[in-house]
Amino acid sequence: MIVPIVFLIISLAGFVLSGLPLNFVLNEMVFRLSRNLILVMSLIIPVITGMGLNFGIVLGAMAGQVGLIFVINYGIGGIGGVLVAVLISTPVAILLGYLTGKVLNKAKGKEMITSMILGFFANGIYQLIFILLSGRVIPIKNKDMLMSTGVGLKNTIDLNIIRKSLDNLFFGNITPFPIVTLIITALLFVGLYFLLKTKLGQEMRAVGQSMHIAGVSGINVDRTRIIAIIISTVLAAWGQIVYLQNMGTLSTYTNHEQVGLFAVASLLIGGASVNKASWKEALIGTFLFHLLFIVSPLAGQNLMGNAQIGEYFRVFIAYGVIGLALLLHAWEKNKSKTQLSDI
Amino acid sequence: MDLKKIYRKIGFPRLIISAFLILLLIVAAALNIPMSGILQDIFTRFGMNAILVLAMVPSIQSGIGINFNLPLGVIFGLIGALISMEFGLTGWTSFFVAIGIAVPLAIIAGYLYGLMLNRVKGQEMTVGNYFGYSVVSFMCIFWLVAPFKNPEMTWAMGGSGLRVTLSMASTMGGVLDNAFRFEVYPQWMPKWLVSFLEIVPVGLLLTFAVLAAIVWIFSKSKLGTSMKVAGSSEAFATSNGINVDRQRLLGIILSTVLAAIGIIVYSQSFGFVQLYNAPLYVALPAAASILIGGASLRKAKIIHVIIGTFLFQGLLVVALPVINILSEGSMAEIIRIVISNGIILYALTRKEGEAA
Numbered sequence: 238m239i240v241p242i243v244f245l246i247i248s249l250a251g252f253v254l255s256g257l258p259l260n261f262v263l264n265e266m267v268f269r270l271s272r273n274l275i276l277v278m279s280l281i282i283p284v285i286t287g288m289g290l291n292f293g294i295v296l297g298a299m300a301g302q303v304g305l306i307f308v309i310n311y312g313i314g315g316i317g318g319v320l321v322a323v324l325i326s327t328p329v330a331i332l333l334g335y336l337t338g339k340v341l342n343k344a345k346g347k348e349m350i351t352s353m354i355l356g357f358f359a360n361g362i363y364q365l366i367f368i369l370l371s372g373r374v375i376p377i378k379n380k381d382m383l384m385s386t387g388v389g390l391k392n393t394i395d396l397n398i399i400r401k402s403l404d405n406l407f408f409g410n411i412t413p414f415p416i417v418t419l420i421i422t423a424l425l426f427v428g429l430y431f432l433l434k435t436k437l438g439q440e441m442r443a444v445g446q447s448m449h450i451a452g453v454s455g456i457n458v459d460r461t462r463i464i465a466i467i468i469s470t471v472l473a474a475w476g477q478i479v480y481l482q483n484m485g486t487l488s489t490y491t492n493h494e495q496v497g498l499f500a501v502a503s504l505l506i507g508g509a510s511v512n513k514a515s516w517k518e519a520l521i522g523t524f525l526f527h528l529l530f531i532v533s534p535l536a537g538q539n540l541m542g543n544a545q546i547g548e549y550f551r552v553f554i555a556y557g558v559i560g561l562a563l564l565l566h567a568w569e570k571n572k573s574k575t576q577l578s579d580i
Numbered sequence: 581m582d583l584k585k586i587y588r589k590i591g592f593p594r595l596i597i598s599a600f601l602i603l604l605l606i607v608a609a610a611l612n613i614p615m616s617g618i619l620q621d622i623f624t625r626f627g628m629n630a631i632l633v634l635a636m637v638p639s640i641q642s643g644i645g646i647n648f649n650l651p652l653g654v655i656f657g658l659i660g661a662l663i664s665m666e667f668g669l670t671g672w673t674s675f676f677v678a679i680g681i682a683v684p685l686a687i688i689a690g691y692l693y694g695l696m697l698n699r700v701k702g703q704e705m706t707v708g709n710y711f712g713y714s715v716v717s718f719m720c721i722f723w724l725v726a727p728f729k730n731p732e733m734t735w736a737m738g739g740s741g742l743r744v745t746l747s748m749a750s751t752m753g754g755v756l757d758n759a760f761r762f763e764v765y766p767q768w769m770p771k772w773l774v775s776f777l778e779i780v781p782v783g784l785l786l787t788f789a790v791l792a793a794i795v796w797i798f799s800k801s802k803l804g805t806s807m808k809v810a811g812s813s814e815a816f817a818t819s820n821g822i823n824v825d826r827q828r829l830l831g832i833i834l835s836t837v838l839a840a841i842g843i844i845v846y847s848q849s850f851g852f853v854q855l856y857n858a859p860l861y862v863a864l865p866a867a868a869s870i871l872i873g874g875a876s877l878r879k880a881k882i883i884h885v886i887i888g889t890f891l892f893q894g895l896l897v898v899a900l901p902v903i904n905i906l907s908e909g910s911m912a913e914i915i916r917i918v919i920s921n922g923i924i925l926y927a928l929t930r931k932e933g934e935a936a
Contacts, residue, residue, distance in 0.1 A: 343929035350648075350706045351928045354921050357864070361917030368910050389910075543741075546721055553717040560710035567700035567707055 240558075241508045241521050247554075248528040255535035262531055269527040270520075271404065271415040272483040274422045275476030276500045277519045278429065279469045284514040285433065286465035287445030289349040290501045290559075293337045293466065295356035297473025298493035299363050300330035304474070305396065305481055306367075306489075310379045314398030316406055319482055322399075326474040333359075334470030338463030345448070349511075349563070356497055367489060390489045400485035418479055425472070426516045432468075441465055445512065473500075502526055502555040511566040529554060591874060593923055597891050604898040613901050620779045624757065625893040627784030628849045631791055631842035632862060633869045633885045635835045640880035641799060642831025643811030643824075644697060646867045646924075648709035651716045651859040652693055653839025656685040661844050661853055662742070665751050666730045674752040675848060682840040690836030694829035709863070716859045723855045746853040753851045759783025784849055791838065796882050798834075807831055812878065868892060868920035871927045895919065 283291040304326030308318045344351040368389040404415030443451040444461045452458045507522020537547020639647035660682025664674045724741040760782040765774045798804045810817040810827035873888020903911045
């Protein structure tokens with residue numbers, strides 16, 4: 238529990254330094270939690286299955302964006318648009334998750350670095366499709382999405398027609414808070430809880446404990462791992478849709494890039510490790526990470542007279558906490574290894 | 581020799597990439613793109629990048645695998661270059677002072693980093709990668725608050741904090757590239773020699789040759805051999821009385837020092853020092869280059885560096901003008917992303933020791 242406490246102290250110090258009103262911070266926090274929790278949650282299952290932190294959720298985020306681009310292309314607005322985006326992105330995410338799982342099964346023991354490089358690689362393919370082929374090979378009906386040359390999607394796409402349509406569903410007239418999104422997030426967490434109680438969930442745990450023993454006891458290890466990654470990728474796709482419908486603009490070529498980094502950092506700040514994570518860590522971590530996010534530019538401004546320092550500081554925190562968590566995990570694992578050989 | 585054997589010797593990725601490179605060269609010729617310019621670019625970019633790729637060799641040989649923490653060495657190389665620029669040194673003095681400052685710092689940093697890596701055996705690449713990212717983002721803060729005073733280096737407004745790119749034109753820019761080039765060539769020189777010297781940056785390539793020779797001689801020495809043994813099998817090395825941890829330290833120190841020298845050589849040829857997030861983008865192309873050259877996560881030789889850097893940089897150099905004519909400029913960038921990450925992915929999914 239030491240990590241979340243340290244970050245709580247840093248965040249609180251930053252909060253005091255920033256001088257922001259509590260009301261504003263809490264308000265901001267509700268929105269940030271509602272739009273980021275599903276993305277962070279998507280990391281939990283691969284951790285339990287022993288595949289470490291799945292930086293490959295970047296591919297899921299891409300699938301979500303594919304769904305949104307489809308919706309904007311056909312001009313389907315409102316909550317219907319969000320549903321269609323989910324319907325389109327889910328099969329894409331399942332396919333990408335399946336491929337990711339296949340690749341990661343070939344790189345056992347190196348899943349994290351492999352999933353990260355896979356994210357970079359997929360980014361290249363994504364750019365190939367949306368910069369070079371869209372408008373030329375792939376027909377785009379909505380000409381507003383294309384660059385002036387008529388080929389390639391614009392850097393930013395307006396999502397106004399579906400903006401906050403999920404957040405404000407049913408309760409939009411009563412309160413500005415994203416009630417429905419929070420309910421759906423809670424339902425997904427409950428679903429995750431029950432999934433882990435099923436036979437499949439138990440198999441995932443077993444694979445996470447030891448691939449060898451799980452294999453000997455008749456569990457299809459490779460298949461279980463692929464299913465875990467598929468679930469993770471699909472959740473990431475949905476998470477990205479929820480995130481973007483709240484934001485209201487899609488940065489076509491950059492929105493997905495940071496997803497892996499920020500989600501992983503959030504989960505780890507909550508006290509999760511490479512082989513242990515649950516909804517508690519996801520919730521606490523997302524809260525703390527985004528608290529840091531809100532206060533650090535102003536804190537940097539007030540402390541050092543330079544907002545840029547706060548900006549760099551939070552990037553440093555994101556990378557640093559991941560680096561430290563990986564370091565500590567590998568350290569522990571090595572210690573237990575040498576102890577075994579000493580006996 | 582039978583074809584299958586040759587095919588296996590060359591390997592699938594090299595075959596594809598060479599074929600692609602040749603195809604691009606033919607297209608370039610068909611489009612009347614001047615060959616001398618392309619050749620000059622290929623040689624220059626080869627020289628700029630080869631030392632950074634060379635830095636991968638000791639780390640792979642000592643069993644650490646790809647050194648994703650190349651940015652660590654790069655940072656100290658940059659600090660060396662910055663200090664020598666701060667004092668307003670020029671030309672060769674500037675270059676050697678930069679190296680002189682960077683190398684000891686890189687040795688210390690490499691030693692400490694090596695101590696850390698020895699505790700995380702098996703996870704060096706993941707840990708190293710994020711450690712490198714953290715160091716780079718931490719240094720972003722450092723560049724902002726560092727006590728550099730030279731007005732050519734700091735932001736014009738406010739007078740503190742280093743700029744994102746610093747010109748080296750007045751300090752050490754191009755000292756190696758132009759080492760054998762003259763404003764006016766002497767009369768006795770034949771014409772072909774003049775144009776050869778104009779196209780090929782002899783000084784730059786010689787620098788790489790010297791460093792590569794040092795690494796090669798080292799790997800043939802007793803110390804280098806024990807490092808390779810430690811890298812190929814820890815148990816075997818221990819049973820032969822080799823201190824594996826010490827060999828790994830040696831490998832990572834060498835790698836870090838080469839990265840520091842590499843970035844100074846790169847910057848002087850490029851003409852600019854790039855700070856802030858720039859060091860983040862050093863490790864992946866270097867890793868891709870050596871893997872394209874035929875190295876694996878366990879085995880690397882100098883020849884892999886030469887082939888890999890030549891193919892990878894050649895591809896980028898030739899692709900850019902060809903694609904600018906045929907399609908948009910972003911295509912070249914996309915090809916770079918797909919090829920460099922594709923080859924690393926390919927290597928990661930091979931079984932241990934199998935060449936990419």
